[in-house]
Amino acid sequence: HDCAQELLQKLAEWLRCEPDSALARQALVGVGTRIHAAIVAAMRRCIDSAQVCEVATRVLGLASRHHPDNASAFVGAGAAKEVVVVLERHASERELQRHGLY
Numbered sequence: 001h002d003c004a005q006e007l008l009q010k011l012a013e014w015l016r017c018e019p020d021s022a023l024a025r026q027a028l029v030g031v032g033t034r035i036h037a038a039i040v041a042a043m044r045r046c047i048d049s050a051q052v053c054e055v056a057t058r059v060l061g062l063a064s065r066h067h068p069d070n071a072s073a074f075v076g077a078g079a080a081k082e083v084v085v086v087l088e089r090h091a092s093e094r095e096l097q098r099h100g101l102y
Contacts, residue, residue, distance in 0.1 A: 001049045004042045008055040011039075015062035025067040036073040039063075043082050053086045054096040061102045 014024045028035055039059055046052035060079055064071035074080075087100045 001046050001052050004046050005049070005052045005055055008039070008042065008052065008059050012055055012058045012062060015059065021062070022066070025063055025065070025070055028063050029067070029069045029073065033073045033076060036070070036079070037077040040074065040077040040079045040082055043079075043086060047086065047089060050090045050093045050096055053090060054093065054099055057083060057086060057096060057099040061099055 011024075015021050017024075039056060043053055043056035046056075060074055060083065064074060083100050087097060090096050
């Protein structure tokens with residue numbers, strides 16, 4: 001879980017930093033939908049780790065912000081279903097709940 005968390009954390013930092021965040025969001029689309037599926041799969045595999053799931057939901061939100069192509073790719077990869085599962089599994093994790101709903 002540590003490797004997944006570290007990788008997702010780096011991606012979240014990249015997506016959060018302006019003005020590079022727009023380039024980061026575009027780069028995700030440029031790679032193709034496999035990256036979106038891989039992020040969702042990491043969340044699914046690490047479902048018991050609230051920390052990994054929190055960072056993964058943050059990445060979903062940041063990558064989809066102002067970028068409907070990323071949002072559509074994540075939905076196509078099953079992110080909506082996985083976010084609901086994560087929110088239910090980790091109902092007491094406030095930050096995860098916040099990131100999972102934006």
